[in-house]
Amino acid sequence: MLRLYEFLLSANCYKARLLMTQLAIPFERIELDFTKQEHRHPEFLHKNLQGKVPVLELETGDFLLESNAIMFYLSKGTQFLPDDHLEQSKVMQWLFFEQYSLMPYLASCRFWMTILNKADEFSEIIIEKQKSGYAALAVMEQHLQSHSFFVGNQYTIADIGLFAYVHVADEGGYSLTEFPGIQLWLERVKNQPHYIDITQV
Amino acid sequence: MLRLYEFLLSANCYKARLLMTQLAIPFERIELDFTKQEHRHPEFLHKNLQGKVPVLELETGDFLLESNAIMFYLSKGTQFLPDDHLEQSKVMQWLFFEQYSLMPYLASCRFWMTILNKADEFSEIIIEKQKSGYAALAVMEQHLQSHSFFVGNQYTIADIGLFAYVHVADEGGYSLTEFPGIQLWLERVKNQPHYIDITQV
Incomplete structure (x- = not known):
């Protein structure tokens, strides 16, 4: 059986958990205790030298890292990854956009504000990061003005x-009021079959 | 014919140029003048809302963004992308590692030190960024201690x-002295057929 090493609150981990749930792929969850620095233990570092989650352990004993690479691996041949190579490349385009232009700015603010609960201490850098985060949200909004999903008019791992x-995003102090396209798309995703919440296991 | 919009000095753009050269794919280069902010002109922004390069214009008139997604698109069915899906997923794993954990720290230091030539002005943040950059280089070094390339013992788009x-990296003030595996691998890449330098068009 596949094994997913994760933190429940990590949205990167949630990607793999949500996809496997929607694909009805059975898997074992191994929750690492972030507060005990379990992701820095030698036993875990041998799976992933960076001490990052998620890590997917395959039935062969092999390990796959990086949330978006894990989704690429799991979704091949399913409705979550288009067969057409250009469409697959556009899925990749949006996933690289996510990791470089969006996620660092949303995840860091959420970490400081909600996970550490230190909004005051980090207020200056939060404002700085939010500028880039809002720029990335504007790119998404522009796309969603004329599309229901990100690639090929269907729900994929890009979404x-x-x-x-x-x-x-609100847990990092972002307001989506100015992004009506994003708000509608969030509802569209939440209405997909077998959707689960980020804290649902 | 394919059209590549790029800056000559951008290593993200170089990825696409090097790959197309090694694959003997003919393409037209459109060099944008960074100093004239040509990447912010409305004509270019309609291709890429973020005003980022590289952008690959396909023969259909369609646009593909993100250097690693462009390489994924171009390399399908070639020796630069393994056929095996798990190996393809590992290529993706390293490319996401590159965009999230490595490139932001190497590219920013190189930009401040060599492209803007303002090492003094940015000295404090350069030291800060280099800590993360060296951590990513250490992950690569560990892998290269026992592998010639990053995936499947062959030169791929991950490399x-x-x-x-x-x-x-030296243009961002990094020293590779402590990374003998990386040094050997750099030579291995430079010795690949049809290799071109970053400033070679």
Whole structure:
């Protein structure tokens, strides 16, 4: 059986958990205790030298890292990844956009404000990060003005990847009031079959 | 014919140029003048709302963004992308590692030190960024202690993606003295057929 090493609150981990649930792929969850620094233990570092989650352990004993690469692996041949190679490349385009232009700015603010609960201490850098985060949200909004989903007019791993941090953007102090297209798309994702919440296991 | 919109000095753009050269794919280069902010002109923004390069214009008139997604698109069915899906997923794993954990720290230091030539002005943040950059280089070094390339013991787009910024890491003040595995791998990449330099068009 596949094994997913994760933190429940990590939206990167949620991507893999949501996809496997929607694909009805059985898996074992191994929750690492972040407060005990379990992701820094030698036993875990041998799986992933960076001490990052999620890590997917395959039935062969092999390990796959990086949330979006894990989704790519799991979704092949399913409705979550288009067969057409250009469409697959556009899925990749949005997933790289997510990791470089969006996620660092949403995840960091959420970490400081909600996970550490230190909004005051980090207020200056939060404002700085939010500028870039809002710029990335504006790119998404522009796309969603004329599209229901990100690639090929269907729900794919591009949507899961972007949804993960955007649907909890408010926990990093973001307001989506100016992004009506994103708000509608969030509802569209939440209405997909077998949707689960980020804290649902 | 394919059209590549790029800056010559951008190592993200170099990835696409190097790959197309090695694959003998003919393409037209459109160099944008960074100093004239040509990447912010409305004509270019309609291709890429973020005003980022590289952008690959396909023969259909369609646009593909994100250097690693462009490489994924171009390399399908070639020796630069393994056929096996798990190996393809590992290529993706390293490319996401590159965009999230490596490139932001190497590219920013190179930009301040060599492209803007303002090492003094940015000295404090350069030291800060280099800590994360060196951590990512250590992850690569560990892998290269027992592997010749990043995936499947062959030169793939994972190597091109990682090579692009690492081979000019010195321009961001990085020393590779402590990374003998990386040094050997850099030479291995430079010895590949039809290799071109970052400033070679």
